[in-house]
Amino acid sequence: MAHLDIRGLVARYNNATVLDGIDLSIERGEIVSLIGPSGSGKSTLLRVISGLLPPRAGTVALAGETINYADRRSLRRSRDKLAIVFQQYNLFGNMNVLRNVMVAPVTIQKRDKKTVEAEACALLAKVGLADKLNAYPDELSGGQQQRVAIARALCLKPDILLLDEVTSALDPERVGEVLDTVKMLAADNMTLLIVSHEMGFVREVSHRVAFMADGKIQEMGPPAQIFGTPQQPRTQAFVSRILGH
Structure with a gap:
């Protein structure tokens, strides 16, 4: 049974279809990265999975249990198993570091x-x-x-951690320390779904990489395939532009 199983997921935002029939299955302990141009639906997919944006169609199941996003109890159960870290840290400025990490596990x-x-x-x-x-x-x-922010998410004891461009708001010299932290999580067999534009990191840490464009997964495979021998023209063009081939 897949740890996270997504079937036919459709989402709309401001009357535009942002996700157009996403199928994605992730095994326990697997690290899957989403890459693709801006506006391809990568971050939206994480927002839908975590219940921040309701899907228009399709299903998301965690360990075999389908999330009913319209049901508060089902959504709460799913949020006990999922945590998301955004590119903006969203820490509480009036709380010290320890309190920031403790507040949700204690109060929620x-x-x-x-x-x-x-x-x-x-x-x-x-x-x-x-x-x-x-x-x-x-x-x-x-x-x-x-x-x-990563420690705060982990303190919720999630089964799956969603990472949404966690380095994009950082100065270049700070990127490495956060990526090293994510690599440590990978070594701990955490199930990770990562949106990132750090292609070297994606290549190193991922079991599989999904290339997204136009709200669809255009191609999915091991990093060696996606970056070395992409099969689809859209993937080829993207990888060529990003890697300067």
């Missing part, structure tokens, strides 16, 4: 505060921020804020 998931605090400290140490527990977001670099 109603978990024990002491247990969550221990987990949050461990996660912040894991992402290299053990010395920043009492710092506030405006005292951190962009890369540090993004690593806090």
Whole structure:
């Protein structure tokens, strides 16, 4: 059984079809990256999966359970299994780093505060921020804020982590530290669905890569195929332009 199974997914935004019949299946522990031009529907797909934008048609199933996006209970169950990290960190400026990571597990998931605090400290140490527990977001670099955002998502104990262009708002010298954090998650067998324009990173970390254009997955395969021997003309043109072939 697929960990995440998407069938015939359609989404519209401002009367435009943004996702046009997406089929995608991801196994437990698999890392799948979405690449493609701006406006191809990559980020929208993550927003639909996580319940931020309702689908017009199609299904999304987590470990065999279909999410009913119109049902609050079903949506809450799915959100216990999914976490999303955006390109903007969206940290609470009035809370220190430790509180930012703890707030959702304690207030939304109603978990024990002491247990969550221990987990949050461990996660912040894991992402290299053990010395920043009492710092506030405006005292951190962009890369540090993004690593806090990743730790915050992980503290929700998701089965699947969705990463939406997590390096695109960073200064170039900060990109590497966030990508190193994601590589660490990959080494831990976390199921990841990644939207990224960092092609070297995508090539290194992904089990499979999906090229999207016009709201559809035009081609999907191992990184060696997508970047080395793409089959579809649209993929060939995109890869050629990105890699300068």
